[in-house]
Ligand SMILES: Nc1ncnc2c1ncn2[C@@H]1O[C@H](COP(=O)(O)OP(=O)(O)O)[C@@H](O)[C@H]1O
């Protein structure tokens with residue numbers, strides 16, 4: 001089953017085309033890596049697919065809900081972790097996660113058990129009463145993920161979640177993601193770390209709003225006869241630049 | 248609509264207010280300050296007009312008797328006696344006196360020889376309103392003296408004065424013509440309007456600014472749930488401010504409350520709903536705290552202070568400004584508060600105002616829900 005589908009998705013900010021005629025299909029239970037330099041359009045793509053931003057052109061569906069016409073119904077099934085920390089820094093860990101549990105109407109009898117489980121996974125139990133603003137970068141992101149998972153979403157949108165996070169926390173983070181994939185959760189993951197891209201089932205290279213390549217890491221490397229993803233991406237971007245310079 | 252969600256948002260907001268000294272100060276301390284400043288500082292009563300006297304006819308008993316009328320009047324305060332114009336000039340320039348009374352040398356001589364005696368009054372006209380009132384006071388003292396003189400001379404001639412009109416004014420509702428009684432209800436309405444619109448607009452703009460709104464709008468929360476959830480804490484604060492205002496009005500300023508508390512609560516709830524919605528509406532357009540607070544202050548402070556009849560009576564305004572005041576909700580609320588405090592009015596005389604407040608609340612609330620969009624930019 002296709003859980004995320006974009007067709008000709010375009011978003012302009014004034015004259016600037018942040019996302020340009022993007023076509024994408026992501027399978028249920030797949031983790032898809034969205035890779036590209038700063039300003040490539042990764043965050044804008046995420047915001048379009050989560051119903052937060054309206055596209056200038058094109059369409060998209062997430063879990064069979066249209067991203068414009070059914071934006072609110074779509075939000076029942078998804079979770080989104082924005083690139084910028086989106087939780088309340090003046091609320092404690094527990095207050096934040098309880099807030100999101102109540103916003104998603106997690107039944108009270110289930111709520112505390114789920115919170116306990118999620119905070120246990122992310123090692124945040126000793127910090128329950130700490131203000132979110134006083135957490136380290138890694139802990140903040142793990143709290144963000146815990147809040148995102150409170151309603152057991154079907155599709156997860158993670159926008160550079162491990163940016164600036166220490167390696168140990170990053171490994172913890174990925175442990176959680178692998179568990180989710182076993183439960184057939186679909187994950188759209190944007191990152192600028194190519195070792196993380198390697199862990200994704202497929203990656204999409206986005207540059208200046210256009211999706212230049214979309215395949216498994218191995219296929220991409222083979223096709224470009226490159227040893228690493230980094231080498232392959234540099235080649236693809238250089239090709240694109242020289243082609244557009246000629247035109 | 249889901250009450251669990253509404254309550255989640257409200258309790259989150261309560262916690263945040265509790266932890267934010269700035270919001271707390273704005274909500275709980277500023278109102279008390281404003282009441283004190285306006286209640287004590289802004290008196291529209293003009294009495295004890297500071298006056299200097301130059302009595303050029305000082306040796307005469309008659310003149311001294313005449314001046315006694317000024318001295319004994321509570322409307323004047325004789326701050327100084329002088330014997331030259333330079334002094335008077337100087338005192339007026341330095342705002343030491345508002346008025347100078349110059350009794351000419353032959354004042355008593357004129358009166359004794361049954362002629363009209365001249366008397367000079369110099370008034371600082373820089374504040375024309377105050378000057379007019381002070382001149383009115385002086386005129387009435389002189390008229391009273393004249394009337395006494397007339398009666399006296401009639402009596403000497405063996406007549407009894409007849410056919411005079413004796414104006415007996417009785418002031419209703421505010422016996423002492425205490426302007427504080429008139430101002431304090433206005434201050435209460437100003438506080439509620441400004442605090443409500445300011446706090447709500449800031450609290451939503453803050454969420455946009457800090458990026459927490461981006462997270463919140465990715466959830467299925469509905470705009471009306473979000474707005475009502477944000478309303479509850481600020482509604483509570485609004486009513487707290489109202490209670491403080493009414494309490495201070497009664498205890499500190501001695502303003503009577505003659506109406507029904509039930510009406511006060513219902514009509515204040517309407518006014519507050521409109522003001523809170525206006526705050527939400529502002530934040531729909533202004534997503535930074537700075538812009539939101541500027542817009543909120545501008546759009547509430549100026550109308551509620553200048554165009555509501557709070558300080559300047561509406562019937563004194565030019566016709567087209569009067570027309571504008573019909574659109575200012577504080578105009579109706581102030582008139583309701585004054586009616587409740589001073590006149591003990593019931594709903595049968597205030598239903599016009601009540602209907603307008605209801606309309607204001609409904610229109611603003613639906614606009615707020617309509618305009619608040621769960622969309623990023
Ligand atoms: N809200 C916005 N308003 C105007 N321009 C924006 C906005 N968001 C993104 N952009 C522009 O769109 C382009 C893509 O940005 P973004 O999606 O944030 O890239 P990435 O997440 O890959 O770094 C950039 O040129 C950026 O300046």
Ligand SMILES: [Mg+2]
Pocket residue numbers: 039042043044083159160
């Ligand atoms: Mg980004």
